[in-house]
Amino acid sequence: MKKISKNVLLVSSVGLAGSAFAVTNTHPVFAANNASKKTTVANDQAKVKSAQKSVDQTQSKLTQVQNELNTANKDLAQKETELANAKSTAEAANSKVAAPNKSNDEAQSALKQAQAATDSANSDYQNAVKDSTDKQKDLTDSQNKVTNLEKQLTDGEKNNNDIKQSVTEKNNKISDNQKTLSGLQQEKSESDAKLASAQSDLAEMKQKADSASQALQTAKKDLSSATSTNESLTLPQSYIDYVTGKSTDWDTAKKDLQDVVNNHTYPFTDGDENDTVYDDPAALSESDQKRLDFYVKSLIDSVKSQVGSTSKLTITDGSLEFAKRYTQEYQNSNYVFRKYNAIKSASSIMGLNEYAVTGYDIAANRQVTSRSISIINGYIYNSYEFGTTKMSEIAKAAFDLVTQELANPTDYNNIINNNGYFSVAVTTQDDKFYVCLLTIKPANVPSHFNTNEVVKPSQDELATAVQKSQADSDQANKDIESAQSTFDQAQAQNQKIGQEISDLQKKISDDQSSVASLLKQLTDTAKLQSQIKETKDSLPAKQAALQAANEKVQTTQSKLNDCKTALAAAQKEAANTQSNLDKVKADASSAQQKLQTAQKAYDEAKKKQEKMTASVASLTKKLAYEKKQLAHAKAVLALAQSKKATTKKKSTKKATTKKTTKKATKKKVAKKVKKAKKVVVASSKFTSLKGSKKAFVGKWKKAKSVSGYQVRYSTASSMKKAKTKSTKATKLKVSGLKSKKKYYVQLRSYRKLSGKTYYSAWTKAKTVKNR
Numbered sequence: 080m081k082k083i084s085k086n087v088l089l090v091s092s093v094g095l096a097g098s099a100f101a102v103t104n105t106h107p108v109f110a111a112n113n114a115s116k117k118t119t120v121a122n123d124q125a126k127v128k129s130a131q132k133s134v135d136q137t138q139s140k141l142t143q144v145q146n147e148l149n150t151a152n153k154d155l156a157q158k159e160t161e162l163a164n165a166k167s168t169a170e171a172a173n174s175k176v177a178a179p180n181k182s183n184d185e186a187q188s189a190l191k192q193a194q195a196a197t198d199s200a201n202s203d204y205q206n207a208v209k210d211s212t213d214k215q216k217d218l219t220d221s222q223n224k225v226t227n228l229e230k231q232l233t234d235g236e237k238n239n240n241d242i243k244q245s246v247t248e249k250n251n252k253i254s255d256n257q258k259t260l261s262g263l264q265q266e267k268s269e270s271d272a273k274l275a276s277a278q279s280d281l282a283e284m285k286q287k288a289d290s291a292s293q294a295l296q297t298a299k300k301d302l303s304s305a306t307s308t309n310e311s312l313t314l315p316q317s318y319i320d321y322v323t324g325k326s327t328d329w330d331t332a333k334k335d336l337q338d339v340v341n342n343h344t345y346p347f348t349d350g351d352e353n354d355t356v357y358d359d360p361a362a363l364s365e366s367d368q369k370r371l372d373f374y375v376k377s378l379i380d381s382v383k384s385q386v387g388s389t390s391k392l393t394i395t396d397g398s399l400e401f402a403k404r405y406t407q408e409y410q411n412s413n414y415v416f417r418k419y420n421a422i423k424s425a426s427s428i429m430g431l432n433e434y435a436v437t438g439y440d441i442a443a444n445r446q447v448t449s450r451s452i453s454i455i456n457g458y459i460y461n462s463y464e465f466g467t468t469k470m471s472e473i474a475k476a477a478f479d480l481v482t483q484e485l486a487n488p489t490d491y492n493n494i495i496n497n498n499g500y501f502s503v504a505v506t507t508q509d510d511k512f513y514v515c516l517l518t519i520k521p522a523n524v525p526s527h528f529n530t531n532e533v534v535k536p537s538q539d540e541l542a543t544a545v546q547k548s549q550a551d552s553d554q555a556n557k558d559i560e561s562a563q564s565t566f567d568q569a570q571a572q573n574q575k576i577g578q579e580i581s582d583l584q585k586k587i588s589d590d591q592s593s594v595a596s597l598l599k600q601l602t603d604t605a606k607l608q609s610q611i612k613e614t615k616d617s618l619p620a621k622q623a624a625l626q627a628a629n630e631k632v633q634t635t636q637s638k639l640n641d642c643k644t645a646l647a648a649a650q651k652e653a654a655n656t657q658s659n660l661d662k663v664k665a666d667a668s669s670a671q672q673k674l675q676t677a678q679k680a681y682d683e684a685k686k687k688q689e690k691m692t693a694s695v696a697s698l699t700k701k702l703a704y705e706k707k708q709l710a711h712a713k714a715v716l717a718l719a720q721s722k723k724a725t726t727k728k729k730s731t732k733k734a735t736t737k738k739t740t741k742k743a744t745k746k747k748v749a750k751k752v753k754k755a756k757k758v759v760v761a762s763s764k765f766t767s768l769k770g771s772k773k774a775f776v777g778k779w780k781k782a783k784s785v786s787g788y789q790v791r792y793s794t795a796s797s798m799k800k801a802k803t804k805s806t807k808a809t810k811l812k813v814s815g816l817k818s819k820k821k822y823y824v825q826l827r828s829y830r831k832l833s834g835k836t837y838y839s840a841w842t843k844a845k846t847v848k849n850r
Contacts, residue, residue, distance in 0.1 A: 120723065123716040130709040137705055141698040148691035155688045158681040165670075165677035172670035176663045183656040186649075193649040197642040204635040211628035218621045221614050228611045235602025242597050249594045256587045263580045270573040277566040284562040288555035295548035297366045310374055311381035312481070315339055322386045322495065329488055340482045345474055360445070360468040360505050360512040361406055367470055368503075372399070373535045374474060375503050375516065378481050379494055392501040392518065397429070397529040401436075402502035402517055404428055409506040417508060418515065430525045439493060440515035441480040443472065447510050463510055473505055476514040493518075500530070760830045761785055762839040763809075768824060770849035774814040777824060781809050782839075785828040789838075792824045796844065801825075821848045 315335035320326035355367055363371065372394050379392055404425035414420045418438055426433040446466030453460045484490045500519040505512060524530065536544075761782040768777050777790055790811050793801035804813060816822065823844040830837050 120716065120719045123712070123719045127709070127712040127716050130705065130712045134702065134705045134709055137698060137702045141695065141702060144691060144694045144698060148688070148695055151684065151688040151691045155681075155684040158677070158684045162677040162681045165674040169667070169670040169674045172667040176660070176667050179656070179660040179663050183653075183660040186653040186656040190649040190653040193642070193646040197639070197646045200635065200639040200642040204632070204639045207628065207631040207635045211625065211632050214621065214625040214628050218618070218625055221618055221621060225611060225614050228607055228614065231602070232604055232607040232611070235604050235607060239601050239604070242601055246594055246597050249590050249597070253587055253590045256583055256590070260580065260583045260587065263576060263583065267573070267576045267580055270569070270576050274566070274569040274573045277562070277569040281559070281562040281566045284555065284559045288552065288559050291548065291552040291555040295545070295552045298545040298548045310377035312343065312378050313339065314382060314385045319386055322491065333486060336482070336486060343478065345471060345478065355470040356467045357470070358465070358467055359507065360473055361410055361507045363505055368399070368402075369533070371473065371477060371505070372503050375477050375481065378478065382485065382494060386495055388495045390496050390498045392497060392499060394502060394533045395500045395529060396531045396533060398500040398502040398517070398519055399533060400529065401425055401429055401431070401519065402504040405504045405515070405517060406506055409504070430527065431519065432523055435520040435523060437518045438515045439480060439484060440513045441476055441483055442511045442513050443476040445507065445510050445512055461509060468512060473512070473514065476512070477503060480514050480516055758830065758832055758837040760828050760837050760839040762828055762842070763788065763826060764842050765824075765826055765845055768845050768847045770847045772850050773816050773818050774812060775816070775822065775824070775847045775849055776810070776812045777826070778810045779826055782828045784830065786831045787829055789827050789829060790824065791841070792822050794820055794822060796823050798823060798825065798844065816849055818850060819848070821846055
């Protein structure tokens, strides 16, 4: 036997076995080639033995099935003969049915004709009877109609006379009521004018009373504030000694000052009727603004008097105006350093040198009911909803501002030794409100700056103002009572007249409706007379039609009797022919049942024969495949045995031959691998695709045996200029997109093998719109 290369033999054996595996470096045959140094002859002999056993088993089963097929062919031939005999018998029985069937058809046809004639005659008779009955009824109805119409005419003439009398009476009543209504409407116009005047006077009195009440409340609040005993701050002696230079113990002075602050009672207490509640702390009323200024001035003056300071801070109309300007500019500002920008803007407006103004402020928390955060163009914005702020909270913040300056050894001179004009401003920013003490140096103040001092009224002046406001309020309330009484009387009179007009209008309307209803009830006597004449004129023609209908009834009844006699004879003949036909049909039915039985037996035998034929073909194909497998196993064994018999003397030649053959074989194998290798990558699809703020999130099912996934997206349905992102997860969020845009999105899987990447097809594009 001519020796051949091991690699060539293995490739040949693969061809003989008809393997369906792709020819790759991991194919079982080439794996055996690569591991040939470890393969033993014993293993190859075992594979040959196993393949031979499979061939023998399949050959035995094929012989058995072929024998069963021969038996099935014989049975099929016998059933085919029996089927032919049954068909012959059935055809003979069917041929005997034709003559009796024809006779029966003729008899049935004659019967149908006789029945049709009878039915027609009966229909004509019934129609004639019905026509006679209808004409009799029509004549009777016309006679009764004449009687009824004549009675309606008599009753209608009497009814018309009664209605005309009632209409005349109603019209006279309507005319009288319309005259009365005209007078009431004139009176109502005059009453409307009086009521409008009284209402205007009442509204004016109420407005005056509201103004007087508000003035009274303000006067009482000012008086209450003036009588307060808590508008001063008593300093501890240790603090006075430190400030006046008698002591250097600041720690003790500061501690004692804090104790005094903690025990201080504020003039505006929570729940006090003077404790005004504000939605916006920056929107203080004019009276509360002055109260706050006077309160702070009282605190500062009490401190100065205790330490012997001769400096003076004065509240002026100009300083109050500056506080208003400062608040407006602060609230309208978006700068980070609002206080300094507000001082600068307010100074510019009032012609002041901005460096002559100093602001000392303190922050306090507002009541926040809700908060939301938004991001616009990369900036974070806080939005708040606030509760109310009480005047007592603002006053406490002002007190804390004064004591804050006193508690700092470097800042207490701001309070103790400061000369000039001052005022207090309240502003808000985010969740805080600020109380700011604004001082203005008097030097270089422009001439137009109003330096008129605002002095806190005395208790006597305030008490006099309260008495005057109380008197004005009482008088306004008395004026309201008088105006209300006048208005109530005018309104009652106006409503009374209006009700009388409404009642009279309803009476007129009811009477007019009654007249219209009565006129509709008039009987049309002319129409009744016309109907009576028309009905009487039709009676002679209806009587003649009734007589003709009665004569037709007699004629159709005679014809019906003749048709019934002919029908009875046809029924008898049809019964005889049907009996004869039923007998021959019974014989034919029996033969047909036997034919069906033979056909069923033949079909079953045919089915069994086809099944056996298919089994023989399948086993024959299997045997051929197993023989190829056996040849392959034997070729592998021969190769192993050939290697064992090779001597060392031919090793050099063999190595050269083997190297050459191996290169040629590798080229062939590589060519087959390149041609046969086709990697199929499992695909997936989106289960969810949702848009969010400038982004979207996609989710998909996990695909088998893949390395990862790719998502591409574009604003164009053609996927032009599409961007692609990769991930190994089954979820991906794509951010940084344009807001409120519609995107087209696709998905595909990829798999990495031997340093290469293989992809599935892109899915059909889905759309998503972000926010």
